[in-house]
Amino acid sequence: MKTVYQDRIYKDSKGRYFTGEYLKNQFNIETEAAHEHGYKDVKLYAKTWDKYQEELTGKNIRCNYSQLFQQDARLILCNNLPEVFPEMWDYIENGDYYDEENDTYCDIFQYYIIDNATAEDLKKHTDNIIFYIEKLDLYALGVTHWGTAWDYVPEDFTY
Secondary structure, eight states, X not given: OOOTXXXXXXXXXXXXXXXXHHHHHHXXXXXXXXXXXXXXXXXXXXXXXXXXXXXXXXXXXXXXXXXXXXXXXXXXXXXXXXXXXXGGGGGEEESOSEETTTTEEOXXXXXXXXXXXXXXXXXXXXXXXXXXXXXXXXXXXXXXXXXXXXXXXXEEEEO
């Protein structure tokens, strides 16, 4: 799986941005055929920071959840974290656990302990729920989807 920084970025006629992997997994559009489906190739391998950097900076890119994580990201499943540290809800650093409009709390189905670099990257580019538990000196990711492989879960990434 290519990360957002390693994948081709496409733009549709409505000005929305997508990764090649997202188009492939969500719509079964192979990268080579994206042009036939109306997608313009905006940028090859975003990590090169070439002439398209200005166009993409601050833009929302639709990708797969798995593309949010760099290849060296460290995630350790730790679903009992709320039992071990119940006051962790006071330490949300990113994302919104409570939906004021609907007066509901989102469900978190899995908890991962994540490394600092991954936490900083997620906080910078996404609205995923990230906890920092100072007492334990660790970051945790709250995953709000269940039952679907991460390659097939749509996610927004702000470049």
